[in-house]
Amino acid sequence: MLESDRHHVVKWSAQTNLTVGQTDKHLNTPDGIYFDRSSDTLYVADSTNNRIQKWAKDSSSDIQVARSNTSAPSEDAGSLDKPNGVWIDRQTQIVYVADTLNNRIMHWLPDTSVDDSLMKS
Numbered sequence: 543m544l545e546s547d548r549h550h551v552v553k554w555s556a557q558t559n560l561t562v563g564q565t566d567k568h569l570n571t572p573d574g575i576y577f578d579r580s581s582d583t584l585y586v587a588d589s590t591n592n593r594i595q596k597w598a599k600d601s602s603s604d605i606q607v608a609r610s611n612t613s614a615p616s617e618d619a620g621s622l623d624k625p626n627g628v629w630i631d632r633q634t635q636i637v638y639v640a641d642t643l644n645n646r647i648m649h650w651l652p653d654t655s656v657d658d659s660l661m662k663s
Contacts, residue, residue, distance in 0.1 A: 569588050569591070569595070570590035572588055573587050573588075573624070573626040574586070574627040574640070576628045576630055582599035583596055584597045585628045587626055589624050589625060589626055592609060592610045592623060592625065593610070594607040608622065608639055608648070608650045622639065622644070623643035624641075624642045624643045625642060627640030634652065636649050636651060636652060
């Protein structure tokens with residue numbers, strides 16, 4: 543469950559009827575999530591930070607999957623601006639991002655470094 547205004551994602555456990563925080567102290571307005579059941583990996587569209595973060599199962603830290611090439615949103619063709627959705631193709635592991643203010647869908651190839659120039663729109 544997203545709590546965008548509180549800048550974190552919450553995991554609900556039906557077995558214990560408790561809420562457990564799944565958060566990164568640096569999230570800023572998370573606006574979309576995708577959970578990959580095959581790998582138990584959580585992806586978060588970190589909207590105001592213009593990036594996609596992921597947490598592997600039982601991980602205490604996150605990994606950047608996709609982000610802007612520059613510090614300024616929309617400065618170049620590879621820069622995200624308020625991404626609000628993320629989806630992973632289970633077969634190809636390609637990461638798709640709804641790049642909201644740029645009015646496009648971006649994709650990143652699997653295991654590509656965020657600094658590689660393999661981003662496509």
